[in-house]
Amino acid sequence: MKLGFIGADHEVTGSCHYLEIGDKHILVDYGMEQGRISFEHVELPVSAAEIDYVFLTHAHVDHSGNLPLLYARGFRGKIFMTRPTADLCSIMLRDCAHIQMQEAEWRSRKGKRNKDIKQIEPLYTMEDADNTLRHIVPCDYNRKIEVCDGVVIRFTDIGHLLGSASIEVWLTEKGAEKKIVFSGDIGNKDQPLIKDPAYTSTADYVVMESTYGDRYHAEERPDYVAELTEILNRTFARGGNVVIPSFAVGRTQEMLYFLRTIKKEHLVTAVDDFPVYVDSPMAVEATEVFTDHAMECYDDEAMDLVKKHINPISFPGINLAITTEESRAINEEETPKVIISASGMCEAGRIRHHLKHNLWRPESTILFVGYQSIGTTGRSIIDGADEVRLFGETIDVQAEICRLSGLSGHADKGGLINWLQGFKERPKRVFIVHGEDGTCTSFANCLRDEYGYETYAPYSGTEVDLISGQIIKEGVPKAAVKKAGKLVSDVFTRLKAAGARLTAIIARSEGMTNKDKAKFADQILALCDKWEN
Numbered sequence: 001m002k003l004g005f006i007g008a009d010h011e012v013t014g015s016c017h018y019l020e021i022g023d024k025h026i027l028v029d030y031g032m033e034q035g036r037i038s039f040e041h042v043e044l045p046v047s048a049a050e051i052d053y054v055f056l057t058h059a060h061v062d063h064s065g066n067l068p069l070l071y072a073r074g075f076r077g078k079i080f081m082t083r084p085t086a087d088l089c090s091i092m093l094r095d096c097a098h099i100q101m102q103e104a105e106w107r108s109r110k111g112k113r114n115k116d117i118k119q120i121e122p123l124y125t126m127e128d129a130d131n132t133l134r135h136i137v138p139c140d141y142n143r144k145i146e147v148c149d150g151v152v153i154r155f156t157d158i159g160h161l162l163g164s165a166s167i168e169v170w171l172t173e174k175g176a177e178k179k180i181v182f183s184g185d186i187g188n189k190d191q192p193l194i195k196d197p198a199y200t201s202t203a204d205y206v207v208m209e210s211t212y213g214d215r216y217h218a219e220e221r222p223d224y225v226a227e228l229t230e231i232l233n234r235t236f237a238r239g240g241n242v243v244i245p246s247f248a249v250g251r252t253q254e255m256l257y258f259l260r261t262i263k264k265e266h267l268v269t270a271v272d273d274f275p276v277y278v279d280s281p282m283a284v285e286a287t288e289v290f291t292d293h294a295m296e297c298y299d300d301e302a303m304d305l306v307k308k309h310i311n312p313i314s315f316p317g318i319n320l321a322i323t324t325e326e327s328r329a330i331n332e333e334e335t336p337k338v339i340i341s342a343s344g345m346c347e348a349g350r351i352r353h354h355l356k357h358n359l360w361r362p363e364s365t366i367l368f369v370g371y372q373s374i375g376t377t378g379r380s381i382i383d384g385a386d387e388v389r390l391f392g393e394t395i396d397v398q399a400e401i402c403r404l405s406g407l408s409g410h411a412d413k414g415g416l417i418n419w420l421q422g423f424k425e426r427p428k429r430v431f432i433v434h435g436e437d438g439t440c441t442s443f444a445n446c447l448r449d450e451y452g453y454e455t456y457a458p459y460s461g462t463e464v465d466l467i468s469g470q471i472i473k474e475g476v477p478k479a480a481v482k483k484a485g486k487l488v489s490d491v492f493t494r495l496k497a498a499g500a501r502l503t504a505i506i507a508r509s510e511g512m513t514n515k516d517k518a519k520f521a522d523q524i525l526a527l528c529d530k531w532e533n
Contacts, residue, residue: 001173001466003180003205003431005458005475007031007041010437012211012373013062017182017433018045021150021171027054028167028182028207032065032096035345035373037480038437041460048497049074049504053147056081057184058164059088059249065096068124071132072494074501079136080147082155084163084293086138088249091285095248097122097129099348121494141165141296159187159197160409161250162290162297166200171466178466180205181427185434186411186419190221192257193290193312195299197411199422205466206427208420210435210457211371212412213443222406225258229267231365231402236270236336240363240399245351245378247344248283250409251370253290255340256313257302263315271336279321279330279341279350287313321350331357344370346377356390364399369407374436413443417451428469432457 004018006027014033019026025046033041044051048070056079057063067079067089081089100122107120139145144154150172155165167182181203189196235242246252259276266272278284290297290313294306305312321327327350330339339358341351358364359381372379377388381401387394411419420430430453432444444455456462461475502524509517 001171003464003466005460005462008434009458009460010440011038012436015063015434021173024052025050027051029057029063030066030070031063032061034062036375040478040480047500047504049501051075052077054079055167058161059085059092061096064089068093068128068132072124072128073497080139082163082165083138084297086136087289090133091282093129095282097126100124156200157195157198158184159195160185176467178204183208185209188408188411192254193302194297201424203427206430208430208432210432210440210443211410213416213435214439216414217412218406225261228258229262232268233270235365238363241358242338242365242367243354243358244340244367244369245344245346246340247370248280248342249286252283252340253287253313260315275319275337277319277321277330277339279327281322284320345372352390356395358399360396360398362398365402366399367402369404429454
């Protein structure tokens with residue numbers, strides 16, 4: 001019975017943890033790394049084809065984005081997640097595949113002009129994403145699910161994103177029973193639309209995020225509607241646009257929630273009937289998913305509107321841009337307007353076009369409403385960059401740069417501590433992950449020195465014996481080396497993955513009849529003969 005740490009260890013993104021119980025191999029999350037990457041992470045201890053199950057905490061791509069890659073490398077097991085997460089993943093994983101394919105095509109075209117650049121393939125394809133979705137097992141909140149002999153799980157609403165969950169995992173092996181809880185991303189209290197994070201009572205071990213483990217939000221919840229109204233009024237009075245780089249899932253729906261109130265109460269006087277554009281096909285689809293899961297996920301305030309037959313995230317005058325032509329037309333419209341577009345960190349997507357059209361305009365405002373990782377375009381702008389590169393062109397930053405204060409989907413240091421103190425019995429050990437290097441260390445030290453918890457902030461490669469509680473292998477931090485084309489892979493990697501899958505199938509074939517094993521061996525040998533000649 002073993003726990004291994006693979007990704008998001010002393011880093012914020014790329015979440016991945018590994019469980020081994022008996023002959024079963026399990027992943028908890030398998031996310032993409034985004035922004036600045038500080039440390040190399042170890043490879044999975046087994047091939048993708050040997051992974052039996054994945055438990056997913058929520059749909060954000062830093063937790064889910066590598067699932068199609070797992071499939072492409074041979075995974076054919078089951079992926080357990082909440083029902084809302086399943087619906088959001090059907091949008092987000094396909095969008096990730098689209099981005100992979102676009103970037104691979106661009107790099108391949110570039111390679112034709114440079115003999116030193118190899119022809120490349122996407123890390124995974126749309127087909128891989130679609131096939132991954134077929135392995136999803138949608139689950140209800142608060143219900144125990146027997147995954148297999150010796151493994152039981154339960155999802156608890158953690159209030160970070162629609163469908164987000166902490167996952168309780170009960171493990172039984174050779175008479176030994178242990179319970180481990182993976183916090184996922186712990187939500188901030190009093191967020192619009194979704195419920196506050198729920199607490200869990202017991203655990204032997206806790207794997208806990210620490211994204212905001214070194215800072216506090218404002219003591220009082222900001223008046224988001226008033227703050228947003230002020231920004232809109234002064235920008236529209238200048239004749240500018242308010243451009244909001246926003247994550248398509250979660251933050252976009254929150255902004256629509258505030259804008260519905262502003263429009264209903266006619267709070268903006270500079271341009272009373274100002275247009276609002278949501279320029280993200282994924283955001284449009286995600287907004288529909290939010291509406292579909294209102295009953296199980298919305299908080300009391302949002303549900304009061306639903307009971308009055310009012311959609312909390314829709315209003316007259318909202319414009320949904322789906323096609324490329326509709327997106328382009330937004331910047332041809334001279335009326336001051338709100339443009340909400342993805343990606344939230346300005347690393348890809350249509351938002352970069354809107355920045356190109358508005359960053360250089362002193363009358364416009366770029367309003368950031370989410371966390372900006374170090375190394376992203378959004379972080380550069382927030383940190384005061386005088387210029388940024390977009391589409392090979394240098395764009396001066398002359399627009400007003402604002403942040404909507406206090407709007408965060410993550411619990412702050414106090415919220416994290418409160419969640420941990422919700423356990424009725426103190427866990428034997430708390431593993432601190434999913435935070436920047438210094439944050440992980442300082443938060444682990446705080447929990448140990450000030451609150452008496454046994455803590456450990458593992459680096460990638462750390463392994464723990466869950467029965468004895470002993471750390472059997474300590475991960476060694478290895479500085480990441482920047483790699484060109486990090487989103488793509490060569491064909492030989494795909495071939496090796498196919499070989500790993502074949503090896504995994506052979507390892508599981510012992511129970512076959514002798515006749516079937518002989519037939520299988522003959523087919524493999526025939527394939528080898530074909531390619532050796």
